[in-house]
Amino acid sequence: MLLNLDPLLGPDLLYALRAMGHRQDIAIVDANFPCEPDSRVIRLDGVSATDALEAIVSVLPIETEEEAGAWRMIAYDDPLRILPIFDEFAQIVDRAAPNRGVTAIPPDEFKVRARDGCVTVVTGERRLYGGIILRKGVIPPAAQ
Template sequence: MLIGVHPLLSPDLLHALRSMGHRHDIAIVDANFPCDPDHRRVVRLDGASAADVLEAVLTVLPVETEEPASAWRMIAYDDPAMMLPIFDEFAALVRSHAPDGVLAAVEPNEFKQRAGASYVVVVTGEQRLYGGVVIRKGVVTAPDTRTDHRR
């Protein structure tokens, strides 16, 4: 056990998150998402919801805010205006950790391409349809050395 680390962050997921670089993406997908077994990094968290995994990941992952979008979710039922409850949950979580972060809606095929190209794919036990999100990693800024006394 570690102090201060969200319990959903498994050793495999922590390793993947720590290995990611700036502007790498992480896909958090639902249980129905077709995940290629040849993808290099797949982490399974079958007992957790996608929103819970997103919340856990955002406790340690800086979100990219210097691009038009920080995260992406699918457009549901070919209706860009349709807001499913899980979309509201994703948006609220992104805003709570990155107030300038933007959750963009993209066509399902674009979402699948983004997820497939992600540095890591986390397959959850989420059973709600369209229950996936892709997050882009931002940067961790250096501390202000004028006030940092750890040197």
């Protein structure tokens, strides 16, 4: 047991988060997401994507020096359609990195980004389009 860590952050996930470098991506995806057989996959069965996101952003800085630091899929080919899970993702990201937002991208682009990322966390999320990708930022030096 460790102090001040979300219990969803098990050893494999903590190792992956710590091993990630600046500007590498982590995908948090729903239970229906197709994962490449050779990709690095960590399973959080029975955990919602939003709970996984909350746990991960409690220790992972989100990139702030690029145009975007978080992405989600466009639902049903309609960029203006906002599903409830998209609002939840945006609120969680905003608490972790104020005013960053979550950028909507087509599902095919999302799948390529997830495949090319450092790690994919497969959750038990059953809501459709229940995935988000985060780009790791940096922890700034202490003020002197």
